[in-house]
Amino acid sequence: MTREHLADTLEEIALLLELKGENPFKIRAYRTGAETVLQFPGDIVSLARDGKLEGIKGLGEALQQKLHELASTGALAFHEKLKAEFPPGLFELFDIQGLGPKKIKALYESLAVDSVARLRELCESGAVATLPGFGEKTASKILEAISFREKNSGSFRLGDVAAPVEAMLEALREHPDCLRAEAAGSYRRSKETVHDVDLLVSTGKPEKIIDWFVAQPWTVRVIAHGPTKASINLSSGLQVDLRAVSNAEFACALVYFTGSKEHNVALRGRAADLGYTLNEYRLAVREGSDAPEAPLFEDEGHLYRFLGLDYIAPELRENSGEIEAAEEGDLPRLIELANLRGTFHNHTVASDGRNTLEEMAEAAIELGLQYLGIADHSKSSFQANGLDEKRLRSQISEIRALNLRFREEGTRFRILAGSEVDILKDGSLDFDDELLGELDYVVASVHNAMTLSESAMTERLIRAASHPKVTMLGHLTGRLLLEREPYAVDIPSVIEACAEHGTVIELNCNPWRLDLDWRWWKHAVSRGVKCAINPDAHRVDQLDYLSFGIRLARKGWLRREDVVNTLDLAGIEEWLGLFPIE
Numbered sequence: 001m002t003r004e005h006l007a008d009t010l011e012e013i014a015l016l017l018e019l020k021g022e023n024p025f026k027i028r029a030y031r032t033g034a035e036t037v038l039q040f041p042g043d044i045v046s047l048a049r050d051g052k053l054e055g056i057k058g059l060g061e062a063l064q065q066k067l068h069e070l071a072s073t074g075a076l077a078f079h080e081k082l083k084a085e086f087p088p089g090l091f092e093l094f095d096i097q098g099l100g101p102k103k104i105k106a107l108y109e110s111l112a113v114d115s116v117a118r119l120r121e122l123c124e125s126g127a128v129a130t131l132p133g134f135g136e137k138t139a140s141k142i143l144e145a146i147s148f149r150e151k152n153s154g155s156f157r158l159g160d161v162a163a164p165v166e167a168m169l170e171a172l173r174e175h176p177d178c179l180r181a182e183a184a185g186s187y188r189r190s191k192e193t194v195h196d197v198d199l200l201v202s203t204g205k206p207e208k209i210i211d212w213f214v215a216q217p218w219t220v221r222v223i224a225h226g227p228t229k230a231s232i233n234l235s236s237g238l239q240v241d242l243r244a245v246s247n248a249e250f251a252c253a254l255v256y257f258t259g260s261k262e263h264n265v266a267l268r269g270r271a272a273d274l275g276y277t278l279n280e281y282r283l284a285v286r287e288g289s290d291a292p293e294a295p296l297f298e299d300e301g302h303l304y305r306f307l308g309l310d311y312i313a314p315e316l317r318e319n320s321g322e323i324e325a326a327e328e329g330d331l332p333r334l335i336e337l338a339n340l341r342g343t344f345h346n347h348t349v350a351s352d353g354r355n356t357l358e359e360m361a362e363a364a365i366e367l368g369l370q371y372l373g374i375a376d377h378s379k380s381s382f383q384a385n386g387l388d389e390k391r392l393r394s395q396i397s398e399i400r401a402l403n404l405r406f407r408e409e410g411t412r413f414r415i416l417a418g419s420e421v422d423i424l425k426d427g428s429l430d431f432d433d434e435l436l437g438e439l440d441y442v443v444a445s446v447h448n449a450m451t452l453s454e455s456a457m458t459e460r461l462i463r464a465a466s467h468p469k470v471t472m473l474g475h476l477t478g479r480l481l482l483e484r485e486p487y488a489v490d491i492p493s494v495i496e497a498c499a500e501h502g503t504v505i506e507l508n509c510n511p512w513r514l515d516l517d518w519r520w521w522k523h524a525v526s527r528g529v530k531c532a533i534n535p536d537a538h539r540v541d542q543l544d545y546l547s548f549g550i551r552l553a554r555k556g557w558l559r560r561e562d563v564v565n566t567l568d569l570a571g572i573e574e575w576l577g578l579f580p581i582e
């Protein structure tokens with residue numbers, strides 16, 4: 001049970017009540033409740049489970065009871081009963097981007113739309129366009145959203161699968177018959193989205209581990225169950241495949257099931273050149289070859305070395321030059337989480353964050369960081385409660401005062417005063433140069449007018465990247481994984497502008513974004529552009545997003561020296577031209 005699950009359930013109840021045409025006050029109470037659950041600063045899940053919600057503003061008695069039932073039993077009878085009143089296909093409509101409860105209600109009532117399939121038919125036939133409040137444009141937007149959803153169905157964000165995968169691995173490792181357990185496949189290669197998860201264990205008792213695995217509470221459906229492998233579904237719909245091999249086979253199996261397919265093909269070619277065949281279990285001497293017998297491989301490194309290659313980190317295994325580099329001893333020494341000394345792009349309650357300056361700073365100190373950049377939204381992002389000039393100046397003073405306090409307390413830590421300033425439609429910035437000059441650094445991002453033509457968007461970003469006060473570009477392409485395509489922009493041209501003006505490009509670590517995409521970093525670095533790994537944290541716990549950023553940075557071949565926030569505080573102060581706090 002998570003905070004998000006509690007809030008989503010209340011939100012869904014509100015939608016269903018709305019579809020039923022219930023009293024708006026009641027509906028509002030559920031919406032407020034959902035928001036309260038999300039915003040509550042303490043451990044709301046435990047409080048709900050233990051029935052200790054009394055006195056929390058925004059949660060009436062009825063909601064307290066429902067949250068208690070949900071958190072303590074895992075289900076809510078009221079919610080189930082409500083759901084049963086509607087056709088199950090209706091719930092698919094909630095996943096279509098741009099379809100809110102009002103539109104769903106209208107479609108359901110006027111056209112009996114009760115599934116995505118039916119909705120597509122009626123959009124294509126023109127019936128939806130004639131509904132009051134819809135029109136041609138809305139109908140074609142809905143069609144676009146439906147095909148986007150189809151294209152991405154069966155995909156999961158890395159950030160959404162990481163917690164369950166790590167929990168399953170931990171449980172497997174604790175199993176007395178498990179010798180080794182690792183994730184393989186696209187998850188281990190740190191792809192930003194995955195189709196399924198591949199787990200691998202080595203054991204002397206494969207059947208026992210496989211039987212145990214499918215019987216765990218995380219299994220909602222068994223797809224296949226054999227003596228050495230099983231496939232199951234988690235409640236999220238994610239498919240997890242588990243394979244059990246012997247300890248002697250583990251290294252070859254791990255390489256094989258980690259992939260990618262293309263990397264495997266290249267490895268097999270290399271093995272063949274040396275007189276071997278490589279499959280998922282072993283490296284064997286090829287018939288007719290006089291190559292010596294292969295040893296038992298202790299681990300993957302041993303296998304790679306035997307093939308004349310340096311160890312290749314899983315993130316790099318996409319057959320995009322890593323095998324050649326491993327042969328030449330030219331693989332990059334990849335960045336690690338422990339190399340980060342600070343971050344730049346984070347929010348507070350001043351705009352749309354959930355925690356105060358002080359709370360964010362304390363969490364960063366706790367993580368061992370030496371500096372934390374605060375970049376709240378600027379005034380044009382009014383939907384995110386962006387700061388105007390006056391509020392930003394007062395935040396700058398607040399930051400200075402806090403920094404003095406850290407200094408007095410002997411804490412080696414500095415909050416950097418920044419802004420995530422909106423790049424306006426024409427590429428100009430939301431604040432004037434004078435105010436930008438009062439900041440320690442500036443992140444410039446696009447948050448509106450995302451449907452410009454490619455040439456207009458490219459011009460817009462180049463203009464921002466060329467602005468002397470802009471330190472870095474935030475989430476350069478605006479993509480939201482599995483939800484929104486990147487906007488049309490000529491990325492190489494923007495990279496050139498950044499190279500020319502010394503502008504850094506962010507790798508936004510929010511698992512919905514992971515933007516700039518890993519596929520561009522090798523090129524950016526070759527042009528001399530530096531990366532900033534930024535969590536874009538809106539809450540203290542989102543500073544942990546840094547670990548996803550690191551995974552994707554490694555996938556982009558980034559080294560410590562390619563990333564500005566591996567500099568220590570003194571290095572950053574020098575780079576930004578700041579005087580040390582005194």
Ligand code: DGT
Nearest residue numbers: 185186194195196198256257258259260261264265
């Ligand atoms: P995805 O689609 O996100 O699940 O991506 P992967 O890479 O995890 O793909 P998956 O789950 O189909 O297979 C896991 C690994 O197993 C894959 O990366 C390489 C290996 N593999 C699977 N099928 C083949 C194959 O036909 N040939 C070779 N060489 N390797 C394969």
Ligand code: CA
Nearest residue numbers: 185186196197
């Ligand atoms: Ca997979």
Ligand code: ZN
Nearest residue numbers: 420445474475
């Ligand atoms: Zn932003």
